[in-house]
Amino acid sequence: MAAAGDTPPDGELLKTPLYDLHVARGARMVPFAGYAMPVQYPDGIIAEHKHTRAAAGLFDVSHMGQAFLRGDDVLAAFETLVPGDIAGLAVGRTRYTLLLNESGGIRDDLMATRIVENGADALFLVVNAACKDADFAHIAGALAGRAELEILPDRALIALQGPQAEAVLAEHAPACRDLVFLSGAEMTLGSAGAFVTRSGYTGEDGYEIAIPGDAASAFAEALLSDARVAPVGLGARDSLRLEAGLCLYGHDIDTATTPVEAGLSWTVGKRRREEGGFPGADTILGQLADGAPRKRVGLLPEGRAPVREGAVIRDGEGNAIGAVTSGGFAPSLERPIAMGYVATALSAPGTAVEIEIRNRTVAAEVAAMPFVEPGYKRA
Amino acid sequence: MADRKYTEDHEWVEVDGDAGVIGISEYAQEQLGDVVFVELPEVGKVLDRGDEVAVVESVKAAAEVYAPVGGEVLEVNEDLNGDPSLVNSDPFGDGWFAKLKLSDPDELDELMDEDTYKKFIEGLS
Numbered sequence: 001m002a003a004a005g006d007t008p009p010d011g012e013l014l015k016t017p018l019y020d021l022h023v024a025r026g027a028r029m030v031p032f033a034g035y036a037m038p039v040q041y042p043d044g045i046i047a048e049h050k051h052t053r054a055a056a057g058l059f060d061v062s063h064m065g066q067a068f069l070r071g072d073d074v075l076a077a078f079e080t081l082v083p084g085d086i087a088g089l090a091v092g093r094t095r096y097t098l099l100l101n102e103s104g105g106i107r108d109d110l111m112a113t114r115i116v117e118n119g120a121d122a123l124f125l126v127v128n129a130a131c132k133d134a135d136f137a138h139i140a141g142a143l144a145g146r147a148e149l150e151i152l153p154d155r156a157l158i159a160l161q162g163p164q165a166e167a168v169l170a171e172h173a174p175a176c177r178d179l180v181f182l183s184g185a186e187m188t189l190g191s192a193g194a195f196v197t198r199s200g201y202t203g204e205d206g207y208e209i210a211i212p213g214d215a216a217s218a219f220a221e222a223l224l225s226d227a228r229v230a231p232v233g234l235g236a237r238d239s240l241r242l243e244a245g246l247c248l249y250g251h252d253i254d255t256a257t258t259p260v261e262a263g264l265s266w267t268v269g270k271r272r273r274e275e276g277g278f279p280g281a282d283t284i285l286g287q288l289a290d291g292a293p294r295k296r297v298g299l300l301p302e303g304r305a306p307v308r309e310g311a312v313i314r315d316g317e318g319n320a321i322g323a324v325t326s327g328g329f330a331p332s333l334e335r336p337i338a339m340g341y342v343a344t345a346l347s348a349p350g351t352a353v354e355i356e357i358r359n360r361t362v363a364a365e366v367a368a369m370p371f372v373e374p375g376y377k378r379a
Numbered sequence: 380m381a382d383r384k385y386t387e388d389h390e391w392v393e394v395d396g397d398a399g400v401i402g403i404s405e406y407a408q409e410q411l412g413d414v415v416f417v418e419l420p421e422v423g424k425v426l427d428r429g430d431e432v433a434v435v436e437s438v439k440a441a442a443e444v445y446a447p448v449g450g451e452v453l454e455v456n457e458d459l460n461g462d463p464s465l466v467n468s469d470p471f472g473d474g475w476f477a478k479l480k481l482s483d484p485d486e487l488d489e490l491m492d493e494d495t496y497k498k499f500i501e502g503l504s
Contacts, residue, residue, distance in 0.1 A: 001389045001390060001403055001435070001443065001445065039412075040412055045412055045413050045439065046413045049438075235438060235439050305416045305418065305436060306415065306416060308440075308441060328439065329416070329438045336416075358434065
């Protein structure tokens, strides 16, 4: 038996502050973005996935990059790197945005929260683990002299996701009830100061909790002592975000995909569309006006066999029209689902396509995303 | 106790006369995690030892299963089409994949017996 994508364990892997907790709970640890991370616990991916949708899952996302960006005109400065309306963010609000390159490709996707420190504006950034070194070098370099980046390597990040997340966290920090989706505030958790945002990447209501590394394990154990909470690994994190139609960087989006192609046009703020002034603006504004040649779509393959990243998508005549970028089994729907890019002319939901699996093809239908309705608390 | 023989790739074969039932081991199903689909071979297909006999799809990834011995496929486990999780819950029993008519019983001598395989997987962690 041989599994595709097996990676040999690496002796040099970094550990998050929750490493011992994962091992003690029987997690299978795998290398991910240079860290030893739990892919699943003994319950398995399907059970962890369903528990998150039904109650609350605890995820260690401490491998992600956290930083503060400060400067007199930090909001305007950061806007030179991303297409989001950052200046228009209210204090305490969080925005999903994209670091772009000069051709309009996506260097990374990230969360930015506007905060105020001693009366001055600042941004709290959370970026992908695999991109963090490059992102931080890019941000610090591009904004040198205008804004200062403080990287926070000693902080853990714990995501608590699911319909019971609010009730669980409120026992430690009642103020978490006051946050709406995509907003954040400082809170005291146990004896530690933490920054809590109502956000996540599972399609569920929930929180991401940035907490000092030396306090993370005790707080995670306190959450896990609640019967409503189960630890959830990267395997279920992936199946949850796929059901929610959310992009995984390096798979569904990369430096060769633009926000318009990726179905992320909504991240280009209204004012930014009028003013431009972000990397690749000519390409992106052109695609917003005239359309992009290809689009990211959801895919529902017939039958039980999952289609995987890299599988060629064909039209009814057998012409290649794109490829799958994420594919797997959806535990909530008990069927395979996928996303990928197809020629824009064939991107309407309901379009019949074929996807290659090994030596055959399966029929599939272009589908609207998300596959599972999100549970965000917007108000 | 069944006379089960193992490969280093965690397939097993259990011989009864000139036929052998094949599957994957407890260790293999644990490593794979939740199995959601098994692509089985066609009955009548003739396999050489080491040929791909099935593909197991877990939530995360696909894994190929290789024939521990050569032979003609006599029967496949159709129950896996309805409930692929049998591979997880009963890998040495109801989670079997296929039954082969052995083309060369001497190939069995190349495989590990139960004790040798146990020591082999202990050495993997």
